[in-house]
Amino acid sequence: MQTRFFLVVEPSIKGFFLPLKGAFEVLTPEEFPGRLSRAKEEGLRRLIVHALPKDLLAILRRLASRFHEVEFIWANEDAPKVTVETLALLSEANEPQKIEETSFEIISSLVDLASYPPELRPIILRLIHATGDLTFPQTLLIHPQAVETGIELIHSGYDILTDVEMLRSAINERRLTRWGGRVLCGLSEISEPPSGKTRTEAAIEKVLSENPKVGIVAIGNAPTALLATIRHLRENPRKILVIGLPVGFVKAAEAKLLLSLQPYPYFTNLGPRGGSAAAAAVINALLRLSDGQTSA
CATH class of the missing domain: 3.40.250 (Oxidized Rhodanese; domain 1)
Known part of the structure; x- marks a missing residue:
């Protein structure tokens, strides 16, 4: 019945x-x-x-x-x-791929993707899919060269640096290693941060200082890590893409606003919303675009 x-x-x-x-x-x-x-x-x-x-x-x-x-x-x-x-x-059987396809069908029926540039549509889809928030894209601030630079850096074998392990583990490293890059997180190397700094802040500074091969910095958790990235790049410019989507009510909105004023390519958004899932969605969409997949 x-x-x-x-x-x-x-x-x-x-x-x-x-x-x-x-x-x-x-x-x-x-x-x-x-x-x-x-x-x-x-x-x-x-x-x-x-x-x-x-x-x-x-x-x-x-x-x-x-x-x-x-x-x-x-x-x-x-x-x-x-x-x-x-x-x-x-409990009715659902193939994993079919679940994802159905999710994207629902999102596409609710959001006017035609209002976004073609290169951004797969990223918008994955952001909504990861956050469950249809309004999230309305808060985005994206540098005009963000997608192009991200794909170029991936193709050139650059590494991706994350602020926390949760974000590192959510990135499809298999796609990145095909191009010679790695996903890094220096948090485990910082047991006691210097006075006045958070562990994520100290970890970002350490890896950026020691590894010239970092081409993409992805922040999904710690506003202090995003501020550390901006400070380091101001003093040590390099070819970079910064994905700054920290979540929180202390310094997150302010740090993202500051990122949007920088000259280098970035993905960020207005306000306190963000998180590792959102940052990983952007990275994984860029990795798929790097492999020539134009759909989400």
Whole structure:
């Protein structure tokens, strides 16, 4: 028997949910009766209904009372049974590649990618995919030569330096090593940073000072590491791409604004949003572009 899961929420909450694929649907109380009528026409005989907030439950029960031929499982009242049923719905086999393709289809249906230059579209897609935030691209500040320089540096075998191990491990190093580059993070080499400095700040300074082969610096966590990068490059210019997407409420927005004033290529954004996932999305998109893959 085919089962569907209806999450019924107040209109103010519905906007938090992007379109759901498969057996799950998000409705408002006003949409619920019409959807039940269509469900009956579709031959659905079992519906799991979850009310959020729970105060809606009495209203939904009253609306559902006219549909005698449908079995209703009320998630708010029968959690164990709902867990079994819902796990079955979510356990349908999905190939990893198909999951990613479906994600990109959803994003493409919600975002006007035509408004971005062609070389940026794969990066925009991966940023949204990594962050789950459709508005993230609206905050971006991107140097005109950022993509071109990134691909050139990758093709020339330059290394990528990250501020934290989380970001380092999220980068597809296999693609980079084909061109002769490595992904580096100097954090493990700093047990005790100098007085007044963070470990990430000291690690960035150390690697940049010792390794002239670093061509891309990616910051996804520490604003102090981004500030250290800007300071070092001011005194020691080199061919570079800086991906500055630190997350946080202390110095993150300020450091990114300062990065946007620099003469060398950069990817950054306005405000406190960012993170290792966002920085890795930019790097991995550049690596795919370097291999000639123009799609996300």
